[in-house]
Amino acid sequence: MAAHSAVLSASKIINPFWVGRLGNTAKVFGTTLISHRNKTSLTGENIPPPAKYGGRHTVTLIPGDGIGPELLNHVREVFRFTCVPVDFEVVNVNSALETDDDMNNAITAIRRNGVALKGNIETKHTLPASVKSRNNVLRTSLDLYANVMHCQSLPGVQTRHKNIDIMIIRENTEGEYSSLEHESVSGVVESLKIITRNNSLRIADYAFKLARERGRRRVTAVHKANIMKLGDGLFLQCCREVASGYPEITFDSMIVDNTTMQLVSKPQQFDVMVMPNLYGNVVSNVCAGLVGGPGLVPGANYGHVYAVFETATRNTGKSIAEKNIANPTAMLLASCLMLDHLKLNDYASVIRNAVLTTMNETRLHTADLGGQGTTLEVVQSVMRVIQSKGQFTAEL
Amino acid sequence: MAGKAWRSAIVNLLTKLGLSINGKEKLKPQELSRVVGAAKNETPQSRTFIRGIQTVTLIPGDGIGPEISNAVMKIFEAAKAPIRWEERNVTAIRGPGGKWMIPPDAKESMDKNKIGLKGPLKTPIAAGHPSMNLLLRKTFDLYANVRPCVSIEGYQTPYTDVNLVTIRENTEGEYSGIEHVIVDGVVQSIKLITEQASKRIAEYAFEYARNNQRASVTAVHKANIMRMSDGLFLRKCREAAEKYKDVKFTEMYLDTVCLNMVQDPTQFDVLVMPNLYGDILSDLCAGLIGGLGVTPSGNIGANGVAIFESVHGTAPDIAGKDLANPTALLLSAVMMLRHMGLHGHAKKIETACFDTIRDRKVLTKDLGGNSKCSEFTEAICQRMKDMD
Numbered sequence: 112m113a114a115h116s117a118v119l120s121a122s123k124i125i126n127p128f129w130v131g132r133l134g135n136t137a138k139v140f141g142t143t144l145i146s147h148r149n150k151t152s153l154t155g156e157n158i159p160p161p162a163k164y165g166g167r168h169t170v171t172l173i174p175g176d177g178i179g180p181e182l183l184n185h186v187r188e189v190f191r192f193t194c195v196p197v198d199f200e201v202v203n204v205n206s207a208l209e210t211d212d213d214m215n216n217a218i219t220a221i222r223r224n225g226v227a228l229k230g231n232i233e234t235k236h237t238l239p240a241s242v243k244s245r246n247n248v249l250r251t252s253l254d255l256y257a258n259v260m261h262c263q264s265l266p267g268v269q270t271r272h273k274n275i276d277i278m279i280i281r282e283n284t285e286g287e288y289s290s291l292e293h294e295s296v297s298g299v300v301e302s303l304k305i306i307t308r309n310n311s312l313r314i315a316d317y318a319f320k321l322a323r324e325r326g327r328r329r330v331t332a333v334h335k336a337n338i339m340k341l342g343d344g345l346f347l348q349c350c351r352e353v354a355s356g357y358p359e360i361t362f363d364s365m366i367v368d369n370t371t372m373q374l375v376s377k378p379q380q381f382d383v384m385v386m387p388n389l390y391g392n393v394v395s396n397v398c399a400g401l402v403g404g405p406g407l408v409p410g411a412n413y414g415h416v417y418a419v420f421e422t423a424t425r426n427t428g429k430s431i432a433e434k435n436i437a438n439p440t441a442m443l444l445a446s447c448l449m450l451d452h453l454k455l456n457d458y459a460s461v462i463r464n465a466v467l468t469t470m471n472e473t474r475l476h477t478a479d480l481g482g483q484g485t486t487l488e489v490v491q492s493v494m495r496v497i498q499s500k501g502q503f504t505a506e507l
Numbered sequence: 508m509a510g511k512a513w514r515s516a517i518v519n520l521l522t523k524l525g526l527s528i529n530g531k532e533k534l535k536p537q538e539l540s541r542v543v544g545a546a547k548n549e550t551p552q553s554r555t556f557i558r559g560i561q562t563v564t565l566i567p568g569d570g571i572g573p574e575i576s577n578a579v580m581k582i583f584e585a586a587k588a589p590i591r592w593e594e595r596n597v598t599a600i601r602g603p604g605g606k607w608m609i610p611p612d613a614k615e616s617m618d619k620n621k622i623g624l625k626g627p628l629k630t631p632i633a634a635g636h637p638s639m640n641l642l643l644r645k646t647f648d649l650y651a652n653v654r655p656c657v658s659i660e661g662y663q664t665p666y667t668d669v670n671l672v673t674i675r676e677n678t679e680g681e682y683s684g685i686e687h688v689i690v691d692g693v694v695q696s697i698k699l700i701t702e703q704a705s706k707r708i709a710e711y712a713f714e715y716a717r718n719n720q721r722a723s724v725t726a727v728h729k730a731n732i733m734r735m736s737d738g739l740f741l742r743k744c745r746e747a748a749e750k751y752k753d754v755k756f757t758e759m760y761l762d763t764v765c766l767n768m769v770q771d772p773t774q775f776d777v778l779v780m781p782n783l784y785g786d787i788l789s790d791l792c793a794g795l796i797g798g799l800g801v802t803p804s805g806n807i808g809a810n811g812v813a814i815f816e817s818v819h820g821t822a823p824d825i826a827g828k829d830l831a832n833p834t835a836l837l838l839s840a841v842m843m844l845r846h847m848g849l850h851g852h853a854k855k856i857e858t859a860c861f862d863t864i865r866d867r868k869v870l871t872k873d874l875g876g877n878s879k880c881s882e883f884t885e886a887i888c889q890r891m892k893d894m895d
Contacts, residue, residue, distance in 0.1 A: 234731035240738060244731050271665035287681075287698070292735040298702035302736040304681070308692030335783075341686040342696040368786050372794030375769055376664070389729075393787055396762040400769035424766060 168453050171220040171227040172199040176206055177427035179230015181435075182442040185490045186228065189443065192494050192505050195450065195458045200224060204245060206233040214245050218252050227419045228449055230442075231427045243290045246425065251284050253419070255412035256310060257317045258283040260395050260423040267471030268403040268480055277398055278327065278383045280318040281391025283412055285310050288388045306342040306387065311349035317413075318350075318385035319357045330354065332364040333386035333394060346387055371397055399424045406438025406479045407470075409445035411452075418452050420445040435485045438477040440466055443493065465496035561847060564616045565592045568626025570821025571831035576626050578833035578884040579840050585888035586859075588844065588852040593620065597628065597639055609642055617647065617812065622847060624840055625816040629823075644677060649806035649814060650704065651711045652677045652785065655842065656792040659801055661865030662874055666795040671775040673792055674715065675785020676708040677806065682782045700736040700781065702743060709740075709747035711807060712779035716754045723755035724748070727764050727780035727788065740781055764788065768795070793818070800873050803838035805846065813846055815839040829879045832871040834860065837887075859890040 172187075174180040190197055202220045204213040221227045232245040249255075258281040264273055291303040315332075322330050332350040336343040347364055354362035365373070367390045373380065374397050386394060399408045410423030422441040431437050443466050450459035469475050469492045476482025477489060484492075498504050567576040576594075583590055595613040602608040617623050630638040643649065651674055658669040685697040709726075716724050726744040730737040741758060748756035759767075761784050767774060768788070772795055778788065793802040799819040806814045817835035825831060837860055844853035863869060869886040870876025878886075 236730060236734075236738070236741075240734035243734070247732060287729075288732050290732065290734075292733065294735060298739075300700045300736045300739050302698040302700070302733050304696040304698060306694045306696070335786075338682050338684070339686065339696050341688060341694045345692075345694050368790035371765075371787055371791040372798065375666070375791060375794040376798065389783070390787075392729075392762050393765050396765040397769050397791070400766045404770060405766055424762065426763070 167196040167198055168226070168455075169198050169200055169224050170449065170453075171217070171224045171229075172201045173204055173217050173227060173229035173232070174201065175204070175230025175427070176233040177231065177429045177432045178437040179427070181433060181486065182437060182439050183228065183230055185439050185486065186442055186446045189462060189490065189494060189497075190446070193458060193462060193497055194503060194505055195455065195462075197450070197453070197455070199228075204232050206235055206245065209238055209242055211248075214248055218249060221249075221253060221417055221419065225417055226449060226452060227417070228446055229419055229421050231421065231425045233427045233429070240292070247288055247290060249419070250412060253414055253417045254284060255414040255417060255419055256282065256284050256313055257413045258391065258395075258410060259321070259413060260398070260408060260410045262398040262402045262408055262423075264402050265407065265467070265470055267474050268407065268476075270401065270403050272378050272401050275378045275398070275402055277378065277381045278321070278325070279391065279395050279398060280314065280321065280383065280385045281395060282310060282314040282385075282387045283391075284388075286388030304339075304342060304389075306345050308345060308349060311346045311387075312353060315350040315353035315385060318383060319353055319360060322360050322383045323357060327360070327383045329361040329363070329382040331370075331381060331384045332362070333367050333370050333384055333390050334364060335367050335390070336364075337366060343387065350385060367393070370394060374398065374401065396424055404438070404479050405441065406477065407440050407444075409441050409448055411445070411448050418449070420449040420452075435487055436478045437486050438479050439486050439490055439493075440470060443490075461497055461500065461502055462493070465493045465500070468496050469493050560589045560591050561622070561849075562591045562593055562620045563843070564613070564620045564623040565594045566597050566613070566623060566625040566628075567594065568821065569629040570627060570823045570826040572626030572628070572821060574827070574829065574831050574880055575817070575833035575836045576624075578880055579624070579836050581884055582833075582837060582856060582859075582887050582891070583840070585891050586852055586856050588849065588856070590844075597625075597643065599637075599639060599642060607637060607642060609639075609646055614646060617814075621811050621813065622843060623812075623814040624836070624843055625814055626836060627817060627819055627821040629821045643814065644806070647808040647812045647814065648678070648810075649808040649812070650676065650678050650707055651807040652789070653715065653805045653807060653842075654789045654792065654802060654818075656789075656796050656802065658796050659864060660861060661867055662797045662801060664795060664797050666772055669772045669792070669795050671772065671792060672715070672719075672721065672777045673785060673789040674708065674712045674777060674779045675789055676704060676779075676781050677785075678782075679704050680782030680785075682786075698733075698736060698783075700739050702739060705740045705743035705781075706747065708779060709744040710750075712744075712777060713747050713751035713754055716777045717751060721754070721777045723757060723776045725764070725775060725778050726756070726758045727761050727778055727784050728758060729761050729784070731760065737781070744779065761788075765791070768792070798873075799835065800832050801834045801838070803835060803842045805839065805842050813843070815843040815846075829881055830872055831880045832873050833880060833884060834864070834874075855891060855894060856887075859887045859894065862890055863887050 172183055174183050187199060200220055202217045204217055234244040260279045262275055262277045264270060264275045285305050285307060287304045289303055289305045292300060294300050318330055332347055334343040334347050336347050378401055384394060399405055405424040405426050408423040410421055412419045422445060428437055447459040447463040469489060473492055475484045475489055475492050477484050565576060567573045580592055593616050595616050597609050597613050599607045600610055628639040653672060653674050655672045656669055658667055679699045679701060681698045683697060683699040687695050689695050712724050726741055728737040728741050730741050768791060793799055802818060804816055804818045817839055819835055841853045841857045863886045869878045869882050871878060871880060871883050
């Protein structure tokens with residue numbers, strides 16, 4: 112860690128002129144200098160970790176619990192079939208253990224590779240309260256401050272509401288998820304919700320930059336500042352400050368309970384939404400439910416340096432694990448987001464189109480969408496579509 | 508004793524005492540259970556069931572409050588409900604010692620009558636005093652906010668067949684109001700969960716489920732992240748579940764509830780949760796059935812106090828123009844009647860209201876029609892007269 116920070120402080124002296132020229136040295140010195148290079152852009156769409164060893168990327172894979180392992184196996188299968196130049200470094204995390212060794216291994220692996228694809232790690236209630244949620248630990252250690260979720264109505268899926276297209280940007284590291292709790296008096300528990308100016312500015316900045324990049328017109332901040340005047344008040348103030356720098360984008364705010372009410376009656380009014388951690392949890396799950404369920408929407412967690420991809424609603428799916436009925440769409444689309452991040456856009460489009468064709472045209476749906484298909488059937492259909500488009504593929 | 512024998516034994520006992528339930532001979536098991544449940548409890552239900560006219564404190568409120576309160580009073584008159592209204596106004600006044608409080612005559616009236624009906628109260632910004640709703644909550648220790656959400660036939664929403672109840676802890680949690688600026692740019696908000704309050708709300712939830720023939724209670728939490736606080740809440744719910752074995756108990760994460768709620772709300776029955784989740788979820792459920800203009804709500808306090816209210820705003824733009832929709836206040840008043848045990852009158856008024864809405868001939872603007880509030884009220888009163 113000391114070397115890491117030493118390099119970073121040295122990097123401030125290094126002239127931008129040298130950045131590109133340090134390319135070869137990067138391969139020699141490894142990850143330390145790479146993290147300096149990735150600090151250039153804020154949106155996470157930055158220079159990917161350089162391809163090492165013959166043009167292939169290495170990505171950390173954390174199978175997690177429940178349906179995670181089987182869905183990630185399917186992702187690997189599809190990648191192998193499509194000849195995607197990505198190798199997976201699998202790191203298993205045992206949620207039943209109390210020690211943090213597994214998590215530390217996973218975090219080290221992600222620091223090494225820069226990108227990860229993960230399933231959800233279960234948080235067992237039977238363990239003492241000092242064992243924090245492992246997913247949360249991962250997000251805070253790697254400073255993955257922005258959780259981005261794009262909810263779109265899919266034509267092949269029957270839902271009550273149509274034409275939904277909402278981008279949700281959720282602060283991922285602080286707020287109610289600070290995991291700072293204490294029992295000062297027996298029977299009285301206090302849980303701290305922390306809101307800081309820096310993180311609020313950071314996430315607001317991310318949201319507006321992303322809105323600008325994607326040509327979105329309106330950003331809505333979701334809050335409860337009428338009750339939590341200081342905390343959410345600070346968040347709102349930071350959003351307003353950032354909004355003043357983006358005159359072409361309309362900024363408004365809405366209280367969280369009104370937001371959920373509006374979402375179930377008129378979700379088409381929302382464009383981009385930015386919010387602190389807990390409200391983000393609620394709103395993202397409501398939106399996922401509106402477009403068709405947890406099996407459809409992928410999610411991405413971006414930091415300045417690292418990026419981790421998973422399903423948007425982060426479900427373990429224990430009850431449907433290993434029954435071949437889980438919907439692989441969310442995980443496959445998450446892997447496409449990862450490929451986009453690695454700048455392997457062609458492969459990303461091929462796989463994404465195949466998944467969407469299976470969903471919308473072939474209409475092969477799994478049980479959560481009211482269909483009869485199994486996970487394997489859906490994956491095989493995806494692979495067949497990829498093959499039929501003339502893509503160079505391995506054996507089926 | 509087996510079902511039917513037990514029930515007819517109770518009916519015989521009651522007829523011997525000269526009482527009948529809703530004037531009927533044959534009873535549905537639910538109605539009988541309700542009576543037995545009412546008789547078992549110490550709540551006003553059992554007392555007012557046998558007594559005559561009950562006095563209720565009415566707080567008309569601001570904005571459209573007075574008009575909708577008038578509408579409700581008119582409808583109750585037409586229904587011949589045994590209710591006498593005692594109107595009181597609630598404004599914040601400074602008491603001795605500088606603490607803000609409600610006027611003493613209002614407090615006295617509430618303490619005497621125990622049951623109240625409240626219209627919307629406006630919260631003036633920068634008035635220096637906390638919101639009126641908060642004051643009322645603190646004064647009467649209104650610890651449970653109950654919102655039954657039932658789909659209204661005739662007011663179409665994308666969700667049909669919603670029939671659930673959200674019970675929200677109303678005194679602590681994230682809304683404790685304790686916030687500090689630790690360092691410039693870092694704010695800390697404290698969420699307080701206590702054993703007492705959690706125990707109280709959990710037991711109320713099961714009690715409610717039992718009294719209203721609800722099959723299951725689901726505790727909504729985020730104990731994977733907030734291990735100690737929601738963990739405590741969950742433990743208390745589990746303990747209460749042990750005492751009420753006839754009601755099924757499940758626990759579900761907040762995000763899973765939200766996800767499933769928008770896909771299939773029919774799977775939920777009674778939901779119990781801490782303050783913040785309750786705020787969000789109860790408004791979410793209100794959105795499912797059509798918004799705050801048609802959602803009833805009740806606040807249960809310590810010492811048998813219960814205040815039923817409409818949760819929408821004061822709508823100052825349509826105040827005084829006879830355009831308001833009294834449905835929310837009316838349904839809250841119906842909820843109040845049920846709480847008092849006057850099920851017959853409750854059913855009559857509720858049916859009249861739903862039938863009028865289903866008919867779609869006389870509807871206020873927010874429900875999609877263009878009638879006035881007084882016309883809507885008149886239609887309901889007429890329907891009740893026709894029913895007799």
